[in-house]
Every structure is written in structure tokens, then in C-alpha cells.
Amino acid sequence: MAEPPNGSSAAGGLKAHACVLCQRRKVKCDRQEPCISCVKARVDCEYREPLPPRRRKKKDSEGTLAARVRHYEYALQKAGVDVSSLDADKPLHLSASNTLEAENIQGTPTSRGHLSTISDTPSENTPGQGPGRLVSRRGRSLYLDNHLWNSVSHELQDVNDILTEDDPVRSAEPRIQNGEEFNSSFLFGGGKPRQTLTHLHPNTIQIFQLWNTFLDGINPLTKIVHVPTLQQQILNAASDLQSLSPEMEALMFSIYSSALLCMQVDEVQKYFKESKTTLLARYRQCAQQALVNAGVLGTSELMVLQAFVLFILSVRLVYNRHILWSLTGICIRIAQRIGLHKDGSKLGLSVFETEMRRRIWWNLIVVDATIGHMAGCESHMLPLADTKLPSNINDSALDPDMKEIPKESSGPTEMFFCLMSYELGVWLAKQAKTKTSSFDGFWEFLSSTAISIEQKDIMIDEIEQLFERKYISHCDSSIALHFVTFMVAKSAPTRSRLRVHHPRQYQEKGQPLPPAERDLLLDLCFRLLEYGDLVFRSRKVQKFYWYLDFHFPWEALIVMLSVLRYHTTGQEVAKAWKLMDVLFKRQQKSMARRKRSPLHLAVANLAIKAWSAHVTEAERSQVDPLPQPEVIDLLWRYTHQDVPLPSTFAIPNEATIQRPPMASGYATASSQRPIASPTASRNHLIASQDNTAQNIYNQILPISTQGDPYNQNDEDGSKNAIETAMDVESSLLNDSPLDWDQWDALLHEFQDYDSAGDMNMLFPPPLA
DSSP: OOOOTTOOBOGGGOBSSOOHHHHHHTOOOOOOSSOHHHHHHTOOOOOOOOOOOOOOOOOOOHHHHHHHHHHHHHHHHHTTOOOTTSOTTOOOOOOGGGSOOOBOTTSOBOOOOOOSOBOOSOOTTSTTOOOOEEEEETTEEEEEOSHHHHHHHTTOOSGGGTOOOSSHHHHHSOEEETTEEEOSGGGGTSOOSSOOOGGGSOOHHHHHHHHHHHHHHTHHHHOOSOHHHHHHHHHHHHHOGGGOOHHHHHHHHHHHHHHGGGSOHHHHHHHHSSOHHHHHHHHHHHHHHHHHHTTGGGOOBHHHHHHHHHHHHHHTTTSOHHHHHHHHHHHHHHHHHHTTTSOGGGTTOOHHHHHHHHHHHHHHHHHHHHHHHHTTOOOOOGGGOOOOOOOSOOGGGOOTTOOSOOOOOSSOOTTHHHHHHHHHHHHHHHHHHHSSSSOOOSSGGGGOTTSOHHHHHHHHHHHHHHHHHHTGGGOOTTSHHHHHHHHHHHHHHHHHHHHHTOTHHHHHHTOOOOHHHHHHHHHHHHHHHHHHHHHHHOGGGGGGHHHHGGGOOHHHHHHHHHHHTTOOOSHHHHHHHHHHHHHHHHHHHHHHSSSOOHHHHHHHHHHHHHHHHHHHHHHHHTOOOOOOOHHHHHHHHHHHTOOOOOTTOOOTTGGGOOOOOOOTTOOOTGGGSOOOOTTSOOOOSSOOOOHHHHHHHHHHSOOOOTTOTTTTTOHHHHHHHHHHHHHHHHHHHTTOOOOHHHHHHHHHHHHHHHHHTTOSSSSOOOOO
């Protein structure tokens, strides 16, 4: 008889161990096949290999036991117990032999040191917090921040008893408990818990193309990887993709998907022979699965956290803002678990690891605060952390084996842009915490009535002067990173001042907008919009558009148009309309790629209303109006879904189509149509849905309805957005002050609408 695979034979043909049934019934088994017990029970006789014996706990050495006794005596003395044999003034210091060793975050061995410590004194920056302990090994770390775990951790002699994800591959496997599977796959739409991705990597040349693109366009604005160390790992990985660790694979796919954001459509087609849309969807899906393979929800790996942060950056123009807010919340929890919210210098970590942990933490704080503000939620993490700002040094000044802290540069480095944005975060947190009764969000103090406008202006002067001294004065506009740094450093204080002087505060008090405030608002808005125009006219910063597109100053545009409704003449008005013409033409592409968004409709109507006010005032004063911006006719057609038509088409009842008041001498083919009175009703938000006009409009501005939440899965959201836009439109028609709450609602709706328009689902489907 052939030997079955599920058991092994001993001498004489007997099985080496009892069958499953006899083991369960705890009776003697004759170890035959089948055994007599199974024959009598009339069941299949099955032999299985026994589980390996449990690993016995190593006996503690005398030194370990003595150290533990001393620790207990010290703890008793702290609790008020008189232990005469213990020196009451001498705290316990564990020897190096009792500390846990670590490797740096990229997997390169560091110099050995005290990488697991106990702090009995709360940090001065985090009052009220108890002692914590960092347990770290081979790139994985766990920060224990409560008394129970901190006490128990001293009893565990093996680091693997604390770092339960000893094997990253095993940690990603589904765990079955009471018949239910637990893994990370549900986070991204319920994909497989583990899936091989080797065949989905680009070829070697394409890997290096994406890596170089990442270094040029993503890394300067994030700085969460150490390029010299990671580059060598990518060189090794590209030659042997079969041997990739799950952590490294997750980071590589996140690099692919983020790097594609910086590439132009024709550039992607040239190098990859596929469309940018197809590749982005593929590598985002692969990055999701790679994160699942790496056990992202239970990870203690810094490399997996780096991958997760880059993945969020790659999808932040795709995913709904509330989903992004939840994902950054998970990132924050992972970072806390790893201990990034505690400065590495207080945890005994190496210089290199301390610096890299600072970079990752501060980048995550900025990402979390930015996305949270979009979602209408404010981050509360910064006041609870004591992690210092990263040093102003290049990657080349850092080495995993370095012993001393490198000297910081006083001028621009690779960290130039990142440090500027982190300093803004520090300033916001400082003002929000010290100038109000409690921390209520980074930006909330700017609109707080508890602080006078004069005080807020002084606070903004502080950050403006800091930026001028440390960043703006060192910028070389010929360098792309410096140019973006200059523009953002100029824009951030200006945007803060706009929020301080926002016209909503006068509306809420029932007061008219003072002329001085009106002029200031117009100047602030002009500067903000001009900064944006300069950035988007510069080809050298094209690789950073993925970041800049996320920060278009819609608020400044809306405030400027609201001011132009009443401030209709003057040199500054002429400059404003010239800038408006440029900005709206640039937004034409965005307006064309979706069915009319409520925000675009409302802004277009506001622009038409402001221009009508200018023309009306010019006629009243009997002066020549400004030359009409070309964009006014474009916006009029956009709101009416009325476009220049081929000669073979004609719109019925053409005389009923209303046009905006035209400036003198405006002579185009489209302007020869009958013009209605500027005071006539303009209920054109939904407009007459003439099928012929609609079809031609869609031909001129082709729009994909696939994945459009207002046409598929979000009918209620569409209805609410349109109703909000109608409310805004109503306020435009009767010359009433703008309802700023409704505009805020439109901006939030647009952010969801804008992101969801490029996707068919909240998450792409799992890989086949």
C-alpha cells in the first residue's frame, strides 16, 4: 500500500503518531491504517503531522534577573514603599545588554545603541503625558505610551513578543477567528488578502524612468525618503523583482503611481506605449494591493508608512475628500504606533533615523491638515507631538552610520520647500493654541471674533517676515523648486490676510464694506490670483502642477468678483478684468471636461453679473466701458449651453436668448444677436434644455459621463449641489450681498465633484 502524504511511518509499518480521531477522543491508537477505532466508528482514518512543540522560554541570566529586581525595587520606592536596601536617589539605568537593537528605516544596519528606552519624565512640550517606551528592530518599531504596556514590555525578553509582525509576509495573511477573516484587503474594496504583483511591474528601463521622474517632481515637495539609500535598493530590486520584500514592493508601486502625476500625456505615451489614464489606474490598483500584501493596517514598518503616504498623494485628486481624510487618519495612527510623534533624540535613536522620522512625521502632518481642511475637519495632532522640525540639510549630508549631527545650512537645500511649509504649520499651531481658549483647528483663529483684526494682522506680519528672511530672500527664480517656494511663501500669508479681512464678517454684522477694506480685498485677491497665474505660465514648474492644481485660489476669485459687482471703475478694476480673462481661459479645460459643475456655473454667473455692473455704470456715467474680455461671451454660452453653431444648424426662438451687456465696439458674429436688458430675469442656471443645443455643446466640449457622480450614483448629491447653486444664483440676480455659507457649500461640493469625475467608483476594482 502506498504511503499516504498525511502521515509518516515508523518501523513495522506503523504510523509515528495517533490518528486524528484517537487524539480527539484521547484513546490509544493501534497506528494501523485504518486503525481499529476508526473501523469500529465507520469513519475515515486520517493521520496528520503534529504541530511543532512550543518554543521554550530561555532561562533568564543572573544579570537580567538582577536588573529586573532593581527595577521592581525602584518602582516600589516610587510608589511609597520603604526599601532600605535601595539608594532612594539613584534611578535605575538598564545596561546596553538589556536594550533592543534596531536597523534603520531603509533596512541598512546602523550603529548599535540604546534604541529602546524608558522615560520617567513627561516631555516639556507634552504636559500631562505619561512615560513611553520605543521598541525597535529591523526597521519595525512600536511606541508604548501607556503604563500597562510599558510595564509589561519589561517582562518580555524577546522583541518578537512585542512586535507581533515578526514576519511581514505572514502578517499580511488573513487571520481566522471565530470563522471570520481579518486582513487589510477590506480597506481597498475587498481585494484578495495576498496577490502576486511581480508581472505587473514595468520593465527595468521604465522603472528607472519613473524613479527619475519621482526624484525630479515628487521628492522635492515631499522629502520622505533618503534618496542615496533607496536608490541602491531600487537598483537591486529592478534586477530581481522575484525577491522583493512586501514593504519594498509597496513603496515601489507608490513611487510609480505618484511619478506618473508629473508626466505629460504625450510623454507617457512615448515611454510606455499606453495612455496616462490606463497606467495611473493600473499602478494605483497595484499600490493598493501591495499595501495589503505588506499588512498596512497592522504594520510597524516605516517603509510601509512611506508607501502609504505617497499613495495618498497620488490619489488626492481622485478620491473623495472624506475618504482621503479617513486614509490620512489611518496614516496618523500608524505613525503614532511607530512613535513618530515623539522626537527620536529623546528615544535614543541614531542621528539618521531621528532625522528621517522627523521628515516623515512633518510631511504627514501637512498632508493631514491640508486634506482635513478640505473635508471640513481640522487635525488636532500637532499640539500633541514633540517631534522637532527636520534639519536644513541635503540627503548627501545624511548617512545611516553617522555618529554626529551634521551642521545645518543657512541657505537653500533640498529641504527648502518642505521646511517652509512646516514652518507655516508651526506658526498656525502656535497662534491657534495661544490666542484662543482651546485648539480648534489650524485656520480657525483667523476668523475668530475673540481676536481683533489688528492683532491678527500683527500675527500674519510675523510669518511674513519669517518667510522673507529665511526663504524668499534666498530664492533663485531660475530654479524651479525656488520659484515654487517663492510663490507659496508669498501666497500663504496673503491668503491668511484675505481670511482675516473676508467680507463675510461685515455681512454678518449687517454693516457695509468700508471703502478701505474693499480696496485691500481687491489688492489681496489680485496678488493671490497673479501668483497663481505666474506659476501656471512657467513651464519649468510643470512637473509640480500635481501639487499646484490642488491649491487653486477659488476663494480669492470669488471675493474679487463679489467686490467688482460694486466697485466698477478705476485702474485697479481694469487690471482685475484683464487678469480674469486669463484665469477663466485657463479654467476652460476644467470646465469642459465635466457636465456643468455647480461651482463653475455660479462663478460664471457671478462674473457676468460683475461685468454687467461695470457696463451699466459706464453707461450711467456716459464714459466708454472697458473692452469686453473674450471670456465673458464664453461664460455666457457656458451658462446657457449656447455655442457657436455650424451653418447647418439653427436654434429655434433665437430672439429669446439673452446676452450680457456688451461694451462699445464689441463686434463678433455671436454678439450680433438680440441683447436683453441687463435687469431682465436670468434664470439660466438649469436653462432651457434644448436637445439640439445640448448635443452641439457636447460636441464642442466633449464630456465623459462615465464615473460622473451627478449622472450615476449620486443623484441626491447632484440635486443638493444644483439647489445650492440656484440659491447662490438667486442672490446674484437681486443685487443682495453674497451668502458666503452657500459659496462654502459649493466649494465643498466642487471638490467632491472634481475628484469623482475621473473615476468610476470610490476605489478602483481589485486586480483580476
